[in-house]
């Protein structure tokens with residue numbers, strides 16, 4: 001079967017804390033390949049589309065605001081079962097509950113804010129990955 005791709009974001013908290021390199025290191029150490037990487041200021045349009053599934057939830061607007069609080073590192077990551085595998089590397093959504101050994105478990109914490117600053121995003125299905133890669137890397141083959 002063809003190698004799978006996922007969309008990874010290092011969120012503004014991760015970039016701000018200087019953890020982009022550590023997070024990319026873990027991805028590469030696992031054996032996944034970085035196919036495209038860019039640092040950018042996310043627009044409200046891209047973020048509303050990226051998080052469309054959460055529109056209307058109480059944390060939605062604070063989440064979009066947080067995602068615009070600083071640069072985001074976006075990456076297309078390739079590898080066998082990388083969609084599931086990266087979410088496993090990332091750990092549970094809430095950093096307090098994320099297992100040690102995971103990105104969120106080792107490096108994240110609950111900052112007591114309304115939005116969980118959990119360092120990374122990873123696509124949750126092949127459909128999401130295709131949609132999100134098209135959104136963040138419109139020119140990518």
Ligand code: DAT
Pocket residue numbers: 054059063092093114115116118120121122124
């Ligand atoms: P994940 O990022 O693990 O896929 P998700 O898709 O359910 O989690 O939610 C997207 C982001 O929204 C998540 O990374 C942090 C934020 N979020 C989710 N649930 C939240 C909640 N109950 N309170 C505050 N922020 C939340």
Ligand code: MG
Pocket residue numbers: 122124
């Ligand atoms: Mg999600």
